[in-house]
Amino acid sequence: MGTNGRKLATRLQTLVVYVEDLPGVLTRVASLFRRRAFNIASLTVGHTDQPGVSRMTIVMEGDDADGLRCEANLYRLVNVLRVENVTYEAALVRDLALVKVRCPALRRPEVLQVCEVFRARVVDLSLEAVVVEITGVEEKIDGLLDVLRPFGIIEMVRTGVVAMTRGSEAPSIDPHFVHAVVPEHSMEGEDPR
Amino acid sequence: MTMERKGAEILWETLVHEGVDVVFGYPGGAILPAYDALQGFPIRHVLARHEQGAAHMADGYARASGRVGVAIATSGPGATNLVTGIANAMLDSSPVVFITGQVPSWLIGRDAFQEVDMTGITLPITKHNYLVTRSADIGPTLEQAFYIARSGRPGPVVVDITKDALQQGATFVPGARPVRLPGYRPDLRALPEEYEHAASLIDQARRPVLLAGQGVLQSGATAALLQFAEKAQVPVALTLLGLGTLPASHALNLGLLGMHGEAWVNKAVQEADLLVALGMRFDDRVTGTLATFARGARKIHVDIDPSEIDKNVAVDVGIVGDARETLERLTARVRPARRDAWLARITELKGDSAVRDIQTLPDDGRLFAAHVIHDLWKATAGDALVVTDVGQHQMWVAQYYRQETPHRLITSAGLGTMGFGIPAAIGAKLARPDEEVWVVVGDGGFQMTAAELTTCAQEGVKINVALINNGYLGMVRQWQEFFYQKRYAATPLRNPDFVKLADAHGLASWRVEERADVTTAVQRARREPGACVIDFRVVQEDSVYPMVPTGAALDEMIRRPSAIVETAESEW
Numbered sequence: 189m190g191t192n193g194r195k196l197a198t199r200l201q202t203l204v205v206y207v208e209d210l211p212g213v214l215t216r217v218a219s220l221f222r223r224r225a226f227n228i229a230s231l232t233v234g235h236t237d238q239p240g241v242s243r244m245t246i247v248m249e250g251d252d253a254d255g256l257r258c259e260a261n262l263y264r265l266v267n268v269l270r271v272e273n274v275t276y277e278a279a280l281v282r283d284l285a286l287v288k289v290r291c292p293a294l295r296r297p298e299v300l301q302v303c304e305v306f307r308a309r310v311v312d313l314s315l316e317a318v319v320v321e322i323t324g325v326e327e328k329i330d331g332l333l334d335v336l337r338p339f340g341i342i343e344m345v346r347t348g349v350v351a352m353t354r355g356s357e358a359p360s361i362d363p364h365f366v367h368a369v370v371p372e373h374s375m376e377g378e379d380p381r
Numbered sequence: 382m383t384m385e386r387k388g389a390e391i392l393w394e395t396l397v398h399e400g401v402d403v404v405f406g407y408p409g410g411a412i413l414p415a416y417d418a419l420q421g422f423p424i425r426h427v428l429a430r431h432e433q434g435a436a437h438m439a440d441g442y443a444r445a446s447g448r449v450g451v452a453i454a455t456s457g458p459g460a461t462n463l464v465t466g467i468a469n470a471m472l473d474s475s476p477v478v479f480i481t482g483q484v485p486s487w488l489i490g491r492d493a494f495q496e497v498d499m500t501g502i503t504l505p506i507t508k509h510n511y512l513v514t515r516s517a518d519i520g521p522t523l524e525q526a527f528y529i530a531r532s533g534r535p536g537p538v539v540v541d542i543t544k545d546a547l548q549q550g551a552t553f554v555p556g557a558r559p560v561r562l563p564g565y566r567p568d569l570r571a572l573p574e575e576y577e578h579a580a581s582l583i584d585q586a587r588r589p590v591l592l593a594g595q596g597v598l599q600s601g602a603t604a605a606l607l608q609f610a611e612k613a614q615v616p617v618a619l620t621l622l623g624l625g626t627l628p629a630s631h632a633l634n635l636g637l638l639g640m641h642g643e644a645w646v647n648k649a650v651q652e653a654d655l656l657v658a659l660g661m662r663f664d665d666r667v668t669g670t671l672a673t674f675a676r677g678a679r680k681i682h683v684d685i686d687p688s689e690i691d692k693n694v695a696v697d698v699g700i701v702g703d704a705r706e707t708l709e710r711l712t713a714r715v716r717p718a719r720r721d722a723w724l725a726r727i728t729e730l731k732g733d734s735a736v737r738d739i740q741t742l743p744d745d746g747r748l749f750a751a752h753v754i755h756d757l758w759k760a761t762a763g764d765a766l767v768v769t770d771v772g773q774h775q776m777w778v779a780q781y782y783r784q785e786t787p788h789r790l791i792t793s794a795g796l797g798t799m800g801f802g803i804p805a806a807i808g809a810k811l812a813r814p815d816e817e818v819w820v821v822v823g824d825g826g827f828q829m830t831a832a833e834l835t836t837c838a839q840e841g842v843k844i845n846v847a848l849i850n851n852g853y854l855g856m857v858r859q860w861q862e863f864f865y866q867k868r869y870a871a872t873p874l875r876n877p878d879f880v881k882l883a884d885a886h887g888l889a890s891w892r893v894e895e896r897a898d899v900t901t902a903v904q905r906a907r908r909e910p911g912a913c914v915i916d917f918r919v920v921q922e923d924s925v926y927p928m929v930p931t932g933a934a935l936d937e938m939i940r941r942p943s944a945i946v947e948t949a950e951s952e953w
Binding site: 207211212215216253256260261263264265266268269361363368369 | 500501504505508509512529562563564565566568569570571572686687688690691692695701702
């Protein structure tokens with residue numbers, strides 16, 4: 189029920205959320221996930237090219253019904269402009285990682301070879317270590333980490349995923365509801381008095 | 382050219398423009414500039430004795446008037462004392478704007494005297510909240526707050542204002558610019574095909590039941606509900622906050638459903654082949670255990686809040702929208718129906734009812750709470766505005782004070798807040814001064830906010846308090862009796878002399894111990910010019926029947942044990 193024809197039961201849901209760029213909005217979103225017992229796997233936030241609008245990519249653990257419930261709950265937040273579930277959309281999903289790997293001069297060729305295979309870039313080099321930058325889907329980054337781990341990972345940071353649908357369509361910040369429509373004569377959030 | 386005025390003056394001007402004529406509050410340091418500016422504005426301030434009282438008063442005012450209630454408090458403890466009242470308004474979708482003072486903006490984050498992070502604390506229990514640090518933002522923010530509180534699914538909004546914002550000047554003209562909130566869409570409507578789908582399910586159903594909740598009252602849909610129910614011949618079960626949506630005497634009105642609903646109502650729901658849920662949210666007190674809830678029924682859920690659809694119960698059709706508009710559309714689409722077999726089946730289910738049992742007991746001198754409430758209903762011709770507290774007496778009011786007209790019952794349902802009754806009644810009386818207001822309250826809840834009796838005296842608010850005094854925290858005692866082998870841990874109450882207590886507050890008060898005296902006591906209370914308290918000494922270890930234990934199916938009810946009372950309706 190209520191899955192709108194989507195496939196059932198995936199473990200992760202990817203949501204793109206446009207919010208007003210105001211103090212405390214991130215807290216409101218995070219608090220909602222905690223309150224409704226949705227588990228966040230990853231959350232990123234940044235500016236858009238529209239002034240006053242931020243864009244979040246949230247990956248949550250849950251099936252399709254959870255994804256729908258989460259969407260509807262996000263719309264309860266006054267500062268949320270639009271929610272898109274891109275789990276089943278043709279979307280580009282990217283994570284970025286910086287990895288500092290133990291790498292004395294003797295082992296450099298091996299490390300560089302690994303980087304080449306994974307299309308990672310070396311962005312810093314010192315006598316005992318290199319810093320590798322990689323972007324891609326999470327699995328690709330996980331794969332690189334598996335291979336680098338035997339060399340000795342000194343430090344690692346990941347951004348969490350960002351997502352964007354493919355194609356030429358411009359993003360809209362108008363709300364889009366699964367169960368409902370905004371009427372044509374809508375007050376567009378205006379008090380009708 | 383608009384004159385610059387202090388933030389505090391802008392606050393009151395905006396409230397006046399929003400139609401506020403009474404606010405409930407308690408002064409203190411950070412909010413003092415606002416109080417200082419109050420004189421000269423046509424707004425009555427009701428001084429509570431505790432901020433929780435002020436919060437419930439504003440909530441009661443909102444529910445009784447259908448308008449936005451306003452409570453005001455200072456920073457720190459003043460603000461945190463509101464919290465229970467805010468949560469109560471949130472759980473029951475009550476439109477209240479809470480205004481709190483905050484320490485000056487330059488002290489925020491320094492753990493200043495009486496500083497708490499009020500927006501942080503109230504984030505999960507408000508529809509929305511604001512921290513205002515600039516005078517120029519006070520007016521626009523309050524306009525947004527009122528709009529959010531009353532539109533869509535109503536709810537509480539907290540506006541936390543720093544002291545310096547109240548003190549400094551700005552220019553603002555209330556109502557000059559429309560409130561615009563780009564992400565806020567309270568006017569959602571269902572997709573057109575959903576109405577067709579719903580109507581066809583209703584036409585096909587043989588055993589439909591409609592579940593009506595508070596949303597029906599809030600959208601002014603009672604007439605639309607009556608038309609729909611009569612045309613489609615759909616019997617209607619009511620949630621606690623839905624009581625009054627359909628006259629209790631109407632043939633299609635089944636009455637209260639859920640944990641303490643009538644047995645036949647719950648059985649009808651369990652036997653239904655279609656449920657049409659309107660402005661209700663499938664609370665666990667309504668459904669019993671979800672795994673066995675109405676398994677044979679298709680389900681249509683109508684709610685203004687999209688996040689309610691599929692939240693607790695997966696439904697076949699979800700209609701997002703206003704209850705009245707939805708009912709009107711459905712009434713136009715459904716075929717006139719006859720459902721004689723189904724209605725006959727329900728009459729049959731009523732035959733083994735036990736809930737009216739207490740009325741059939743011989744009047745053996747013992748005073749049952751149900752007697753008090755039944756006789757109060759009779760003596761007031763069912764026409765009083767009744768405000769309850771929380772517990773056994775609340776359920777007995779739901780069962781025995783039959784609601785013929787809408788908007789005559791105010792009760793804390795979702796949060797179940799003891800102490801709600803007396804202050805909420807004060808707010809309700811101020812909203813509807815011409816109504817006869819009765820508070821039904823237990824001896825436990827009474828003592829939580831009894832200090833507000835003095836507010837009645839100081840403000841000259843005439844409410845009648847029916848104190849159902851059984852010397853126990855009765856509902857908890859009942860659970861101990863049923864589920865904890867009668868180990869009455871911390872439920873017996875050694876009470877003060879309530880008559881003397883009320884007297885000390887300057888209220889008329891007396892005691893009633895026999896059923897024969899109930900009606901006279903009610904009549905006397907009505908003649909008293911001021912507020913009064915009647916201490917009804919009722920049977921101590923009585924329980925609310927029937928009862929669906931937690932974890933049980935909706936039709937697995939605990940019934941009154943004695944055989945003598947397993948009889949059908951008597952004087953009803």
